[in-house]
Amino acid sequence: MALLIRGGEIVTADSRYRADIWIEDETITRIGPDLPAAPGAEVVDATGKYVFPGFIDPHVHIHLPFMGTFAKDSHETGSIAALVGGTTTYIEMCCPSRADDLLASYELWKSKAEGKSACDYSFHMAVPKFDESTEGELREIVKDGISSFKVFLAYKNFFGVGDEELYRTLQLARELGVITTAHCENAELVARLQQAVLARGITGPEGHEPSRPESVEAEGTHRFVTFLENTGATGYVVHLSCAPALAAAVAGKSRGVPVFVEVVIPHLLLDRSYAERPDFEGAKYVMSPPLRDARNLPVLWNALAHGMIDTVATDHCPFDLAQKDMGRGDFTKIPNGMPAIEERVKLLWTYGVRRGRLDIHRFVDAASTRAAKLFGLFPKKGTVAVGTDADLVIWDPGWRGRISVASQSTNNDYNPFEGFAVEGRPQVVTVRGKVQVRDGVFVGERGRGRLLRREPIWF
Ligand code: URP
Ligand code: ZN
Ligand code: ZN
Numbered sequence: 001m002a003l004l005i006r007g008g009e010i011v012t013a014d015s016r017y018r019a020d021i022w023i024e025d026e027t028i029t030r031i032g033p034d035l036p037a038a039p040g041a042e043v044v045d046a047t048g049k050y051v052f053p054g055f056i057d058p059h060v061h062i063h064l065p066f067m068g069t070f071a072k073d074s075h076e077t078g079s080i081a082a083l084v085g086g087t088t089t090y091i092e093m094c095c096p097s098r099a100d101d102l103l104a105s106y107e108l109w110k111s112k113a114e115g116k117s118a119c120d121y122s123f124h125m126a127v128p129k130f131d132e133s134t135e136g137e138l139r140e141i142v143k144d145g146i147s148s149f150k151v152f153l154a155y156k157n158f159f160g161v162g163d164e165e166l167y168r169t170l171q172l173a174r175e176l177g178v179i180t181t182a183h184c185e186n187a188e189l190v191a192r193l194q195q196a197v198l199a200r201g202i203t204g205p206e207g208h209e210p211s212r213p214e215s216v217e218a219e220g221t222h223r224f225v226t227f228l229e230n231t232g233a234t235g236y237v238v239h240l241s242c243a244p245a246l247a248a249a250v251a252g253k254s255r256g257v258p259v260f261v262e263v264v265i266p267h268l269l270l271d272r273s274y275a276e277r278p279d280f281e282g283a284k285y286v287m288s289p290p291l292r293d294a295r296n297l298p299v300l301w302n303a304l305a306h307g308m309i310d311t312v313a314t315d316h317c318p319f320d321l322a323q324k325d326m327g328r329g330d331f332t333k334i335p336n337g338m339p340a341i342e343e344r345v346k347l348l349w350t351y352g353v354r355r356g357r358l359d360i361h362r363f364v365d366a367a368s369t370r371a372a373k374l375f376g377l378f379p380k381k382g383t384v385a386v387g388t389d390a391d392l393v394i395w396d397p398g399w400r401g402r403i404s405v406a407s408q409s410t411n412n413d414y415n416p417f418e419g420f421a422v423e424g425r426p427q428v429v430t431v432r433g434k435v436q437v438r439d440g441v442f443v444g445e446r447g448r449g450r451l452l453r454r455e456p457i458w459f
């Protein structure tokens with residue numbers, strides 16, 4: 001069925017104008033003033049609203065076996081949470097451990113999403129080791145349309161790679177035109193410092209940050225950038241959390257190293273004091289890299305505003321309170337991660353655009369367009385233009401509310417942003433021309449989501 005979006009103000013990463021949008025099947029076919037509605041077409045009135053391209057979250061965990069348990073969302077729940085928050089595409093980390101078979105894991109991750117996700121999706125393929133069979137397996141996965149890798153410099157003996165494996169992964173990535181995303185913390189130092197902090201008698205969640213200090217992330221970031229520089233590969237630092245790590249990435253950028261930087265919404269809005277809350281409440285806020293000293297937050301916002309940080313993602317990774325409890329008495333066993341897929345865009349709008357920290361076009365760029373360009377989705381995704389997928393977010397800037405666990409779609413029993421004010425929200429969300437959210441509520445087709453196969457890019 002055709003769809004007409006009437007009277008909205010279209011805002012992309014580089015333009016802003018009032019026009020109607022005509023959608024046939026899955027694609028935008030006309031944009032212009034006063035477009036007529038053909039008989040039988042569905043009409044959505046967007047008067048007084050912004051029309052943004054569907055937002056893209058380039059870093060989520062849905063199926064994730066990790067730290068002796070599993071992240072809580074399925075693609076059914078996670079994709080609905082994404083959509084009501086305005087995210088129409090996410091890229092999930094496909095994360096086998098060192099003990100797992102790469103191809104079998106890739107098939108498993110695909111099977112978890114197929115026919116289940118209500119929004120479009122793709123994967124970054126994690127490389128937890130590099131042995132005789134890895135190269136051939138990765139070539140197959142790239143041929144299947146997965147043009148990004150993930151490496152963990154953290155999580156020793158589980159997801160983490162050593163320097164030789166990192167080098168070989170990046171060499172292959174360069175040859176194949178694959179961008180490599182990286183969690184940058186020094187695994188050895190984390191393991192040693194965790195023991196040192198426990199030995200001081202600090203066993204609660206407040207021990208998490210001191211066991212992974214800023215210097216440990218700065219070292220990982222610097223090492224990753226150095227490996228990129230010496231292999232010619234293109235890289236993307238995920239969830240960069242602090243000023244020293246940013247300095248390492250920006251130094252690389254200024255030397256011409258093709259390295260891009262992601263910040264996640266928890267690191268922009270929450271500081272380490274949340275993880276220091278008494279009575280084990282801090283466990284809700286344990287993630288890695290950890291929430292940092294508050295002095296880092298304005299540094300991250302400024303870097304984002306000026307484009308030194310490229311994208312805003314979530315690292316969505318919910319664990320419920322019972323799972324967090326696995327680490328009572330030993331913070332190293334608290335499952336690392338928190339949810340944010342539903343809140344990312346609303347919070348970035350409210351605390352970025354509304355508070356004057358972020359220009360509206362940089363907002364669209366950081367939450368959609370830039371990820372589309374970096375990960376081979378542009379221009380089908382990430383903008384509003386004739387010929388693009390009709391993934392649209394009709395945004396009500398007048399809406400007011402608060403984040404609450406009571407109204408969330410994410411499958412979890414707490415919300416790390418509980419009580420945060422929100423000033424604007426997605427009113428209507430379409431995925432390839434189909435209305436999936438109306439009046440902020442999921443009304444769409446479960447399982448509509450499609451695996452997005454992506455071509456390599458040589459930057
Ligand atoms: O704490 C986090 N970030 N959990 C998810 C796994 C990862 O490191 O991205
Ligand atoms: Zn990570
Ligand atoms: Zn992650």
